[in-house]
Amino acid sequence: MSRNCSIVLHAHVPWVRHPEVSHCLEEDWLHSAVIETHLPLLEMLFRLREEGVPFHLTMNISPTLLAMFRDRLLKRRTLDYLDRTLRLCRDEVERGDITGFKELAEGYEERFYRLRSLYVENWESDLIRAYSDLRDSGHIELTASAATHGLLPLLMRVPETVQAQVRTGIRQYVQSFGRMPRGFWLPECAYAPALSRLLKEEGIDWTIVEEHAMTTAPQASDEFPFRPGVTPDGLYVFGRDQASSSEVWNADSGYPGDGRYRDFLRDVGLEAPIEYLRDYLGETEQRQLTGLKYFRSGRTGDDSEPYDPALAAIALEEHSTHFIGSRGAQLAGLEASGIENPLVVCAFDADLFGHWWYEGTEFLERIFRKGAARSDFSFTTPAGYLSSNSEQEYSTISPVSSSWGEGGYFETWTQEENNWVNGEIQTRCEQLARFVRIFEENRNDYSDKVIEHRQRCIQLMTREIMLAQSSDWGFLMQNEPSMEYAEARTRGHLENFDKIWGCTMDLGKTNVLDEIEEANPIFPDLPWNIFEPYVR
Template sequence: MVTGYVSMILHSHMPFIRHPEIEDSLEERWFFEAMSECYIPLIEVYDNLIKDNINFKITMSITPPLMAMLEDDYLQKRYLEYLKKSIELSEKEIIRTKNNKELNKLAYFYNERFNKLISIYKSYDYNLMNAFKKFDKSGNLEIITCSATHGLLPLLMVNPETVRAQLATGIQSYIDCIGHSPKGIWLPECAYTYSLDSMLKDFGIQYFITESTAILNASPKPRYGTFAPIATPNGVCAFGRDMESSHQVWSNFTGYPGDYYYREFYKDIGYELPMEYIKPYINKGGIRLDTGIKYYRITEKTDKKEYYNREAAMEKVREHGSHFASSRFNQINHISQNMKQPPIITCPYDTELFGHWWFEGPDFIDAFIRKSAEEWTNYELITPSQYLEKYPMVQCSNPCPSSWGENGDYSVWINKSNDWIYRDLHSCAEAMVRLADTYTNPNDLQKRALNQAARELMLAEASDWPFIIKNNTTVEYAVKRVNTHIERFDKLYDDITKNKLDSKYISHMEELDNIFKNINYEIYKKDIY
């Protein structure tokens, strides 16, 4: 008997990291790693579930930059080259490790894995959006949208026009790719503020995902906490993250990914083998990188790691998948006794956790879904929109401004390390609004320049850049990306207003930053909505 529901939601996002101007971009490898470790393995999981007649339901946001990169011819070709190099390296590893039985077995595992990846990639005509659209059409996957470049909307609200532009462009990109309007949205970083719900309503969005604090601190206090959606004053529904299920996966101390039998993330042959051997498979500038071939398991808190055992890891996956399913069973059994409608457990995660940081993550999702399909369970997997169809009566309550970042606020994205970004972003946003209001009947070249200015502004607004700066990772790259897009915007603004447009320069910018092919700068007009 069904007494509750579980909604697993995977947020799939990468910044727009397409660099045809660089021979061997380090950042493009972020994308290739995510394809190999997250997106293709998940596609394989979904295909196998369908093959085994398991009627699963799962939700994924796929952000516009990620959609654009997955469909980009240049990146598709570059990824194919990357896969072929991975296969070549694994073949060399089979030879190199022939005298070590455990390592040699792992070398064969990676060789088979890379060949499987390229086989799946080819089967979808080198475009992974073909796979995700297939699952969307079958009803197993609900794809939701995001803002255009994952800009942190509450911090951009100084200029409401730029927030509307982010939403309009993101939704239009979704429609252009998927073929229908989105029902839900993943607000970037789950960041919400009061004025957003009216905009979401204007764009036909039914629901969004929030951090638990947005629900628990809502006004009036929600009757069922995060175990039921709430409706904003404008009727857009909010689903809050469940903390128990989140803790089981995300916790640094007790979360599943830290189990000693799982693969160690931080030991890769790209850093360990002699340079003359590994050089063809790392960056052409000689910078050591992850190759995806990692031979050790987490073991314990020690530098002496034991070899990875795939069979033992898969046994742990089944154990953890079963535990996660049993936990949802017990949780729903307890909660449902005090509710007048079946509860929903909302489980949102970054897709990139599953496969990249947690190598066995896609297998865990597979194990959990298969366990959930067994008769003993008291819940069904569901998407947020399906839950709203079943239970349309939703308590009205105003979510609290929040994010799923540290402290539950916006401080990760605006602090002493990165607050300088916003002065330039707000200035450019004001300038973009002026351009849209001024140039109501542009010629073809002016229109191209205006559209490109809109692209550059949106790319500068990505929340990835302040996040990287705050976390002190690839800071130089993030700072360069912000400054480069601002400089390009400023030049385009200057050229437009002084009527000195250079068609060659515009064409070059259109080639480099070719996202949002159907963008229309007029979305920045003050009176468009």
């Protein structure tokens, strides 16, 4: 008998690249993710490995984020962002005697210098290599995901587009990490029964669904979600434990809301005089988060209290001890109830750790250290669990449609503000599927030039429709600060699709194709036939 816990992090940023401007606020989504989440996380994981602390973590990096990690322009801009932040740190140290936050500013300056050194010197701005190193040493399991974070259940009316999302995501994984993935992260943890066969046919062994996808399934039993089930298609399904995840993630009672932690919104970029920030903000002079924050969380109403790292450390010790103790008690109780080899899966957005919750990376480090000292349970990965329990019999289950969006299903993406997107995408996907089918049926009648031209058009239309399918846009259309950008991006990709469609019969419009291809150079080697007919 064994008891196990699995920590799963999903890292994603939608494709954002704007070479036409010197600074794009939305590109900062990537830069802040690198600097506030990935660099601190990698620093911590390598430290644990170097010290010989045993740990296992499951990590998903979305294909769009992998593409941005590789992009030369974006890597240069990430470094520019870091250098700009360091200049602001130096300014903050100089005015520290006036603000009273000199010591905190000096701490930030030291931290950002250290992270810059890791990024440039240790990993040569190649975060994919850094994660691969940890994978190769057996400390993390890396998983694949859908190409552009499309909400797959809402796309299933045209299965060709889901097949393209999955195949492209797997291709990007193989190109990045050199081997086939065993696991596949479903964007928004969104599942529909039809995905089981499709994932299995593409060589995927396992995925994760929400707890209620298993507990409300026809075959629901007490063992779910604390043991994986297997679908009739042979896909292993792990359930995300709601109780343990809520201890960290819950907006009202989760650990990050403790008043001793750093307040996310009390940021220098939102509060310092605009004239002072002019060099940092650039031409637009639009206020933005800088990562420099001096106040404790205002959850208790005491938001004017200065941030105290020593107090935060006390909170971290309390919360990491509580989390580890809770998992030990939970797993012991599950085993006592008759569940053999119980597993608790705790899955989170990666940017919760370091970005939203500044101290979150240290929380992970503490629970891994405390877990290494325990004898009653171990941290593992889904693939590790399956390998260790290869002789086990797993119960059949057919999880129900679900997601981790508000309400547990797909309501977030079918609201008044964003539901129009689904129809626009479906129409074009049906259009593309018909075009591909007709092209393949008649290609022997075409000249080589026509074949080459139409294959290029199909490739570019596939890319643009996948970019429009990102679940981020529908989500952001309900949030005022990003609503306009999200709608513009969606309409822009749909318009690009239509422009390419208008070129399919005209070999002379290569300039239109060149312009669209250059604007979004993601998945440059996408096979033209990845949108081929899906055989049910």
